[in-house]
Amino acid sequence: MKTIYFFTSFCLLLVANVTLAQNASIKGVILDEFNQPIEGVNISSNGNGTQSNENGFYKLDVAANETFNITFSHISHKNVSANFLLEPGEQFEFNPVMKVDIEQISTVTINGKKRKDVEGIVTIAPALLRKIPGANAGVENILMTLPGVNSNNELSTQYSVRGGNFDENLVYVNGIEVYRPFLIRSGQQEGFSFVNSDLVSNVEFSAGGFQAKYGDKLSSVLDITYKKPVAFEATVDLSLLGANTSVATASKNGKFTSITGLRYRDNSLFVEAKQTETNYRPVFVDGQTYLTYQFNSKFELSFLGNASLNKYDYEPESRQTNFGTLDNPLALIVDYEGQEKDRYQTLFGALQGSYNVNDDLNLKLIASTYHTSEEEYFDILARYALGEVNSNIGDEDLGEVEFSVGLGSQLNHGRNDLDALISTIEQKGTYTIDENEFKWSVKFTNEDIRDRLVEYEIIDSVGFSINPPSSGGFNDQPYSPDNAPIVAFQNVRARNNTIINRLQSYLQWSKRSFIGEHEVWYNAGVRVHNWSVNDELSNSVTQTVFSPRAQFAIKPDWKKDMLFRIGTGLYYQPPFYRELRAQNGVVNPNVKAQKSFHIVIGNDYSFNLWDRPFKLTSEAYYKGITDVNPYSVENVRIRYNATNDTEAYAYGLDLRLNGEFVPGTESWFSLGYLKTEENRNNRGFIARPTDQRFKFAALFQDYVPSLPNFKMYLNLVYNSGLPGGSPSYADAYEYQNRLPSYKRADVGLLFVVVDENKQFDSGWRKPFKNLNFGFEIFNIFNNQNSITNTWVRDVYSKRQFAIPNFLSPRVFNVKVTMSF
Structure with missing residues (x-):
């Protein structure tokens, strides 16, 4: 031996x-x-x-x-x-x-650890995406900690930026615009963000005043770059919320690279912790791949593919929500029958060829297709009792409902189907001459949407049907008879076959220069967007808009490291299908593009504190918006009026301090103030649904000095209350109720067994490049945040009560992360 x-x-x-x-x-x-x-x-x-x-x-x-x-x-x-x-x-x-x-001059320039951000774009380290805790960990989870970015629903990856709504944000992956499903109504139905954090190599985000090379939206740009691996690597992520895995490969000669990620998620941990007892069977599965092949030093071909399936089976059983005051405690008790079955299947593929004619000229051709097939079926009967709660301390029936002041039932029915096919072809180019850079693009998009919308709601109170709001008031039954026909409280029925053709192009110029000893950057460009809407009645409406944009930045030759910038432009948002569909479900092809004048003034001040680098970023902004398409928001579903009868404005101030508060780790604190109002049909200015006045957030990293491998991550957000506490059918000028403020803190504890600084040549830890064990506490202070209100009528006093629909309470999670 x-x-x-x-x-x-x-x-x-x-x-x-x-x-x-x-x-x-x-x-x-x-x-x-x-x-x-x-x-x-x-x-x-x-x-x-x-x-x-x-x-x-x-x-x-x-x-x-x-x-x-x-x-x-x-x-x-x-x-x-x-x-x-x-x-x-x-x-x-x-x-x-x-x-x-x-x-690359117009993007974030990194020199050592100091960032010279001439464009107003925030760059986020990809490692943070995988470490910072959150109910939906990833890119959007980090964005929520930035000033000006708001979301009051931790189960959703959607966000609003500086007074805009969820539909006003651009998302690019490797220069290709990506889309989301159409019919999502609540955060717990969403599943994944398109962006797979395991595949990301660079994250850039602009909250406004962006260049002409980015598309026609009113609010923000999220620009993601996926990795081009140089060697084999595999990662595995396991937790009580699901599992992720990714594999990266590269050929010996480096010409072929691939990175593929698979994800599975189960939101049961959050849904089952809420007040509604349910049978909840979700399946959220996603697969992505990014392939590249370098034919020679001039030509490269790449493919980006994605397949996603969300199955959402939901059977509510019962619910009890206590509310009211200490003097008058009330409770809503609901028993449910029925179920909801939703299915969202999306497929996306993009082929991109890049050809370097010479050192000064690069040409790209991109072809992409996005297909979504969505089903939303539900029949849910809710029998409710609104009652007074026993508040006698020591009584054996403490907390029980003793007297019902309102009884009734509510039936919600839906049979919604949507099929959309979006095909795009685009030619892009970059040419450099004598320190001047020119970028251009010509893009054609065909959107073919087939949609059936069938929804109704019937509300019954002690044996009689409540009339819809359009009938002129509530019934006085049973005290006096109502001779009007019995109709549903809300009823929407529509069938639409809509084709939208778009032709877009842009041209922009950039230059870096000097004024004396001061370094300056210039950027100017214009976008042109022509689109036509064709419906099944052969109606065709064609419109064209021009969007000029400009930026200027200067870095003075001062002892203090300061950068000043200003961005301005006229931004348009030609309507997407959802913006064409009115509250009654019918498409209005005459909807115009919403128009916004932006001006953003910013300053970056880089300095050293405690012998470590810090940066204070300040931005003041103003938006004047006309031809606004007003809308209402319920949870995450947006429904437009499909009109352009509103004007609006938004202004605010965003502050962010980031740096090494703890040596070797980056943390930041954000503070934002926003005011946005709208004037519908000259009725006067009122708060918009996104009027998030005050925001504070912190992302903090720390470790135990005596145990540097034991790390802590804190994700803290405070948002003041949004408008949205009113009934969905209410006139916004009569109801301006606000929801309570949103307060949430998520904490992650991570123990590092293996990392790049701690490798092993033998033993069971040898195969790992990284191995971490984590424990997470979501909503550590167990704050009761609400996303909407359920409105219940007291048939005796005719009062309506707002019963909050609470989001997830405190939840615990464990996870294991490893790479090879």
Whole structure:
């Protein structure tokens, strides 16, 4: 046995020595044009790769006795590529100088740990997406901690920005616009965000005043870049909420790369913790892949694919919600019959070819298709009792309902089907000449939507049907007879076949220059958007809008590190299908594009505190909005009036302080003030549904000094109350009730077993690149946040009571994260 052991060890040692003898290494320091080290440069060669550290230093093992190519790439610099032939065991020093890539000047420039954000775009480290706790952990979870970004529903990945609604945000993945399902009504139906955090290499977000290269929306841009891996890597994420896995590969010559992610989620942990007893069987499954092939130094082809299936089976059983005051405690008790069965299936594919004609000219051609098939079927009967609660302390019936002041029932019925096919082809280009950069695009989109909407609601109170709001008031039954026909309280029936063709283009110019000793950036551009709406009656309406935009930034040559910027423009939002569909479900092809004048003034002040880097970002903004298409919001469902009879405005101030409050970790605190109002049909200005006046948020990272592998992550949000506490059918000018403020804190505790700084050469931990065990507490203070109110009528006094629909309480989760 000893002989076998010795022989095996000798063979392994011999193989290792031969392997090492056939290898060489290349190392050095990467500098920019000003002889400053560049951190985070990707160095790749024949499937192997590494990154430069904060001092610009890198080292990479390569094959000896054969010619190899090595490429240095960075988001804000031009690539450097060179060929080498090294002897076995040789250590070669190569110190490349990377020039600023003019194509990247208008994006976030990273130099060491200081960010020079000339465009007003916030860059988020991808590692944070996977570490910061949240009911929907990921990109949107982090966005909620930024000033100006608001959401009062932790189960939803949708968000509003500076007074805009959920439909006013652009989302791009690798330069390709992505979409969401249409019929989602509540956060617990949503499932996943499109963006898979495991695949992300770069996150950029703009809250307004963005350039012409981004599309026609009124509020914000989320620009995501997926990874191009340089070596094999696999990750697995397991928790009580589901499982994620991803696999990254690269060919030996580095020409072919792939990264694929699979996700499964189950919201039962949150839904079953709420006050409504349910049988809840969700299935949220998602698969994505990003493939690239480099044919040569000039041409690259890539494919982005996504398949998603959301199945939502929901059977409510009972509910009791206590509300009121200490002097007059009340309770709503509901028994349910029926169920809801929803299904959302989406498929997305995009093929992109990129051709570098020369160092100054790049051309791209993109073709994409998005298909969604959605079903929303429900029949739910709710029998309710509104009663007075026993509040006598010590009584055996304490908390029980003793006297009912209102009885009734409510039947909700829905049979909604939607099928949408969106096809796009786009040509994009970039040309650089004498420090001037020009970008352009021509894009054609065809949207084919087939929609059937059947919904009604019947409300019964002690044996008689309550009339709809349009009838002129509530019934006086049973005290006096009502001779009107019995009709549903709410009734929507429509069938639409709609085709929308869009032709879009933009042209923009950027330049970096100097005024004296002060560095300046210029950007100006214009977008043109032409669209036609065709319905099943052969009606066709065509409209065209022009959107000029401009930005200017200056970095004064001062001792203090300051950057000033201003962005302005005329932004249009041509209507998407949902904006064309009125409250009665009928499509109005004459809806015009909403128009908004933006002006954003910002300042970045970078400084050192406690010998660590910090940055204070301040932005003041104003939006004047005309041709507004008014809407109502219930949970996350938006229903438009399909009119342009409203004007609105929004203004506010956003502040964000980020830096190393704890050495080696980035944290930030955000503060925002917003006021947005609208004037419908010259009836006067009232608060818009997104009038989130005050916002405070914090994202904080820490670790135990004596146990640096034990880390803590805090995600804290406070939002003042939104308008939305009124009945869905109410006239907004008669009801301006607000929901209570939204308060939530999520805490994650993470124990790091293996990471890049703690590797093992033997034992069970050897195969892992990363291995973490986590424990999360969602809503740690158990705040009762409400998203809407259920309105119940007292038939005796004719009063209506607002019973809050609470979101998730305190919930615990455990997870394991590993990579190989």
